[in-house]
Amino acid sequence: KYCxxxxxxxAMTFTLRQRKSPRWVRRALHGAVGKLSQHLAEHDIExxxxxxxxxxxxxxxxxxxxEEYERRTSSHSLIxxxxxxxRTSRSQSIEQKGYxxxxxxxxxxxxxxxxxxxxxxxxxxxxxxGLGLASIFGKPSEGSIQxxxxxxxxxxxxxxIFLIQLxxxxxxxxYKVYSTDWxxxxxxxxxxxxxxxxxxxxxxxxxxxxxxxxxxTCLALNGARVIYNDMLASMKINMMLANAPASFVxxxxxxxxxxxxxxxxxxxxxxxxxxxxxxxxxATPIDVVYDALAVTFLYNLDDIGGDMGFLSEEDWDEDAxxxxxxxxxxxxxxxxxxxxxxxxxxxxxxAHTPAPYKMAMPLMYVMTLVLPLAYICTSxxxxxxxxxxxxxxxxxxxxxxxxxxxxELRTS
Numbered sequence: 001k002y003c004x005x006x007x008x009x010x011a012m013t014f015t016l017r018q019r020k021s022p023r024w025v026r027r028a029l030h031g032a033v034g035k036l037s038q039h040l041a042e043h044d045i046e047x048x049x050x051x052x053x054x055x056x057x058x059x060x061x062x063x064x065x066x067e068e069y070e071r072r073t074s075s076h077s078l079i080x081x082x083x084x085x086x087r088t089s090r091s092q093s094i095e096q097k098g099y100x101x102x103x104x105x106x107x108x109x110x111x112x113x114x115x116x117x118x119x120x121x122x123x124x125x126x127x128x129x130g131l132g133l134a135s136i137f138g139k140p141s142e143g144s145i146q147x148x149x150x151x152x153x154x155x156x157x158x159x160x161i162f163l164i165q166l167x168x169x170x171x172x173x174x175y176k177v178y179s180t181d182w183x184x185x186x187x188x189x190x191x192x193x194x195x196x197x198x199x200x201x202x203x204x205x206x207x208x209x210x211x212x213x214x215x216x217t218c219l220a221l222n223g224a225r226v227i228y229n230d231m232l233a234s235m236k237i238n239m240m241l242a243n244a245p246a247s248f249v250x251x252x253x254x255x256x257x258x259x260x261x262x263x264x265x266x267x268x269x270x271x272x273x274x275x276x277x278x279x280x281x282x283a284t285p286i287d288v289v290y291d292a293l294a295v296t297f298l299y300n301l302d303d304i305g306g307d308m309g310f311l312s313e314e315d316w317d318e319d320a321x322x323x324x325x326x327x328x329x330x331x332x333x334x335x336x337x338x339x340x341x342x343x344x345x346x347x348x349x350x351a352h353t354p355a356p357y358k359m360a361m362p363l364m365y366v367m368t369l370v371l372p373l374a375y376i377c378t379s380x381x382x383x384x385x386x387x388x389x390x391x392x393x394x395x396x397x398x399x400x401x402x403x404x405x406x407x408e409l410r411t412s
Contacts, residue, residue: 126260132251
C-alpha cells in the first residue's frame, strides 16, 4: 500500500538475497513485488539502448516471492528474436569500426595518428649542436636558453658524453685484444661439448653459449635498427635545412651534423665487436648478460632524455621539429610523395642521406650473420692471468719443486 502511493519507490531496483525468506514476509510483500514487476515489464530501467531487455512473461500477482525472484533473475530473460537483434547490432558495429582483428585495429590506429599528427624527428646531442640550439661554451645562439652556470654545466656534460662515446669503445676493444690469450685459438665446436658433472663443460657452459649466440644476433639486429632510425632523422633534417630560409640556416653548424652520423655508425659497430670479444672469454652466463647490457648503454648516451639526463624534451621538441620539417618540404616534393615516407623514394632519400649510414647499414646486416657464426666456431680462447695469478702460479711451482727435492733427500 505504501509503494502504491509512492511510485518513485516502486521504480527502485532492489537487490534481494536468494535465501528463502519467512512465509509471513513473502505474504506481506508479494503485492509490492507484483507492482514492481509490472512497472519493469513496461520499461526496464537497466536495459541498454542498443539491446533493450524485456521480461518473458507478465508477472502474476499473488505468485510466490521466490518464484517471482527466480523469474526476474533467470538467464533466459530475453526473447530469441531480441537476442538475434543483439547479435546483428554487434556485427554491424564491427563493420562500422572498420577492423575485425587486433592487428587491423593497430594498423588503423597508426594510420590515423599519421594522418592527424606530424611524425616526430628524434634528436641527440649532435643534432642539438648542429641546429645551433646552443653553443658549447660561448654565448647561446639567438632564441636559445640564456647563458648561465646551468648552461655551462649542461654543455660541459654534453661534451663529456661526446668524449666518452669517442674513446670508451676504442679503449675497450684495445684492452680485450691485448688481455686475451690467443695462443690456443682454434676454429671448431670444442667449446660446445657437454660433459656430465664437468665444471668447465657442464650444462651452464652449454647454456652460456646458447645465450651468447642469441644476444649477439639480437644486438646486431638492434644496432641495424638504431642506425636505420638515425638515418631517417638525419635525412629529414638535411632536407629541411636544404629548403629552409636563410635566417634558419644562419646558426647551423654543419660540422656537427656530419660528426653525428659518423659517431652513431662507428659506435654501434664498435659495440658489436666489444660484445663478441667479451663473449668468447666469458666464464658464466651472468657475465654474458651483464656485458651485453653494459655495452648497449654506450650508444644510448647521446639520445635526448638519455640516461645521463643533460638534455631533456624541453631542449629538443621532436614534435615541433617534425612539424617544421613537414611544412618546409611538403610544397617542394612531388604530389605523389608523402614527406613522412620520403625514405621510400630512392632518388630523393639518397640525395640527403649522410654517407656513413650508406656504408654502415649493409655492414650491420653482414655482422648479424658473421658475429654469431664467429662466436660459435671460436674455441680455446681465454683471458690472460693477471699479476696476482702469475705470482700465485710461481709460488705453486716453487712449492712443487721443493717437495720433489725433499722426497729425493729422503730416498737418498
